[in-house]
Each structure stands twice: as C-alpha cells, then as structure tokens.
Amino acid sequence: xxxxxxxxxAGEEPITMLTAYDAPTAELxxxxxxxxxxxxxSIGNLRLGYxxxxxxxxxxxxxxxxxxxxxxxxxxxxxxxPFLSFxxxxxxxxxxxxxxxxxxxxxxxxxxxxxxxxELTRRLxxxxxxxxxxxxxxxxxxxxxxxxxxxxxxxxxxxxxDLAERHEDAGAFSLVLEHVPxxxxxxxxxxxxxxxxxxxxxxxxxxxxxxxxxVIGLSEGVAPFSKAFGDVRGEMQDAIxxxxxxxxxxxxxxxxxxxxxxxxxDLY
Numbered sequence: 001x002x003x004x005x006x007x008x009x010a011g012e013e014p015i016t017m018l019t020a021y022d023a024p025t026a027e028l029x030x031x032x033x034x035x036x037x038x039x040x041x042s043i044g045n046l047r048l049g050y051x052x053x054x055x056x057x058x059x060x061x062x063x064x065x066x067x068x069x070x071x072x073x074x075x076x077x078x079x080x081x082p083f084l085s086f087x088x089x090x091x092x093x094x095x096x097x098x099x100x101x102x103x104x105x106x107x108x109x110x111x112x113x114x115x116x117x118x119e120l121t122r123r124l125x126x127x128x129x130x131x132x133x134x135x136x137x138x139x140x141x142x143x144x145x146x147x148x149x150x151x152x153x154x155x156x157x158x159x160x161x162d163l164a165e166r167h168e169d170a171g172a173f174s175l176v177l178e179h180v181p182x183x184x185x186x187x188x189x190x191x192x193x194x195x196x197x198x199x200x201x202x203x204x205x206x207x208x209x210x211x212x213x214x215v216i217g218l219s220e221g222v223a224p225f226s227k228a229f230g231d232v233r234g235e236m237q238d239a240i241x242x243x244x245x246x247x248x249x250x251x252x253x254x255x256x257x258x259x260x261x262x263x264x265x266d267l268y
Contacts, residue, residue: 001035001076003108003130003173009035010195015174015207017197018215021047021064023071025212030072036197037072038110038209039065040080041140046213053139056082058096062104069105078132079106083140087116090123097129110176112138118166125171133167135160135188136201137179149200151180157187164188164196176209177201179225200225 009015017036020026021043029037043064044050058081065079079100086093100106108130111117121131136150151157157180164175174195177185182202189196189205198205200223210226213219217228218236246252 001074001107003076006035006076007173007194010193010206015195015197017207017209019209019211019213020068020072021212023067026068026071026075026077029212030075034075035207036076036078036209037068038078038080039068039106040211041082042080042211044082046211046219054083058082058085058099061085062099065100065104065106069107076107077105078108078110079104080110081112086111086120090120093120094123094127094129097124098127101129108132108173110134112140113163113167114138114141115163115166118163118170121167121172122170125173131167131170131172132174132176132197133164133172134176134178135163135167135180136177136184149179149181151184157181157184160184161188161191164192168192168194174206177205 006015015036016034017038018029018034019038019040019042020029021039026037039061041053041056041061043060044053044056048056048060050056061079061082065077069077081097081100085096097109100109109124110132111121111134113121113133113135117133121133124131151160160180167175172194174197175188175192176197176199177188179200182204185196185198185201186204195206197207197209199209211219214222214226215229217231218233220233222228243252
C-alpha cells in the first residue's frame with residue numbers, strides 16, 4: 001500500500017489505520033488487512049514509560065519504525081515525527097524525515113501540523129517523501145493547548161478547514177483529524193479531495209485511526225472517542241498470575257517441560 005493507493009480510497013471505501021510499535025504487533029495488524037500502520041509518538045507513554053509524547057526521540061521512532069516495516073508486508077507504514085524533529089530548522093527536518101524512508105524503510109511520515117508545516121510539507125512531497133498531515137488536537141502542543149477538543153467555535157473550525165486545504169495544496173496525501181466535533185470532521189472531509197482519517201472526529205471521515213493498545217484492550221482505559229475490542233490486559237494478567245502460581249506450587253516446570261541426558265547422570 002502506497003500514498004497513491006490511500007489517496008484513491010477517498011470517498012470510495014473506508015480506510016483503516018492502527019498504531020504499532022513492534023514487529024509482532026505489526027505482523028498481526030498487517031495480516032488483518034489494515035491499510036496503514038502508524039508508528040506513533042504515542043510509543044512514549046504506551047511503551048517507553050514517559051508521561052507524554054514529548055520526550056520521544058528521532059532515534060526511538062526510527063528503531064520502532066524499522067521493526068514495524070520489517071514485519072509489515074502490505075500495509076503502508078508511517079513514521080510519526082516526534083516533538084522538535086521538525087519545526088525549527090527546515091533542512092534538519094527534511095533530513096530527519098528522510099531518515100525514516102532511507103534507514104527505517106517507512107513509506108511516509110506524519111507531521112503534527114500547523115501554519116509552520118505547510119512549506120515543509122511542500123518541500124518533502126517535492127523530493128518524494130509522502131506526508132500525512134495532522135490537525136485538531138495535536139498532543140505535541142499540549143503545553144500550549146491542553147488535551148482538549150479542538151475546533152469548538154466557528155473561528156477555530158474555519159482555521160482547521162483552511163489549514164487542511166493548505167496542506168492538501170502543499171501535497172499531503174491524507175489528513176488525520178483528532179478530537180474535533182463530528183460536524184467539523186464532516187466539513188473538512190467535504191472540503192478536501194484527499195482522505196481524512198478521524199480519531200474522535202466523527203463517522204464522516206474517510207477512515208479511522210486508533211492506538212492498538214486501546215483496540216486490543218491493553219491500556220487501563222480508553223479515550224471517550226475510542227473503543228476496546230478485546231481484553232488483552234486481562235488475558236495477560238491471568239497468564240502472568242498463572243505462571244507465578246505454577247512456579248510457586250511446583251506445578252511448573254512439569255516432566256514434559258524438562259529434558260534429561262543419560263550421559264550426565266554421574267556428573268555429581
């Protein structure tokens with residue numbers, strides 16, 4: 001799956017997208033036929049023990065992206081560019097994004113977007129780096145905006161629509177809309193020819209994205225716009241407790257879990 005394939009799905013069939021941060025998860029997501037795998041900067045708080053996404057480094061995203069790309073055969077793999085990997089020096093930003101394609105085998109990058117990323121998007125797409133834009137709630141700006149629903153008044157909503165159109169004109173192949181009113185998601189989707197991917201943006205986006213942890217039920221809870229489709233956390237707790245109890249009771253390892261060699265019977 002490539003940017004061209006995703007772009008052509010706009011208005012034709014729903015687009016599916018999930019995060020993944022390692023090869024085993026990516027293999028399962030890919031086998032399920034999900035269109036895009038995002039190596040999200042959410043790896044920070046979901047895998048690396050950070051309190052937010054802000055400490056995530058380029059090297060951490062590159063390493064995780066390479067693992068995901070090795071496992072994914074069909075899905076488009078996107079590297080989520082972390083805080084301060086772009087937005088300061090444009091040449092450095094281009095280099096950071098290029099690393100994801102050259103060294104981690106990503107198929108494109110996602111940028112948490114604003115007025116400052118329009119020209120960067122244009123430059124990247126001109127040199128062959130597919131860009132997915134991201135508007136609405138942008139967690140890398142949480143110290144400025146907070147983690148609240150965006151586009152809740154007419155001025156803010158119009159600003160989102162305008163920025164979406166500017167990023168489409170700059171060459172973005174798709175746009176993530178996070179935590180905005182459903183009618184704003186519908187308005188942006190109507191205004192663009194490229195597909196919109198919603199996360200808490202209503203059903204009228206061209207596709208949807210969630211973190212895999214929430215989908216499989218690995219996280220302790222889910223966002224109000226998300227849904228758990230499994231209970232992996234419960235299954236893991238049961239398995240880990242079962243292992244501990246079996247070791248302490250002497251039930252594990254049993255005879256079938258052990259191998260004996262006659263030639264070493266007289267070792268002691």
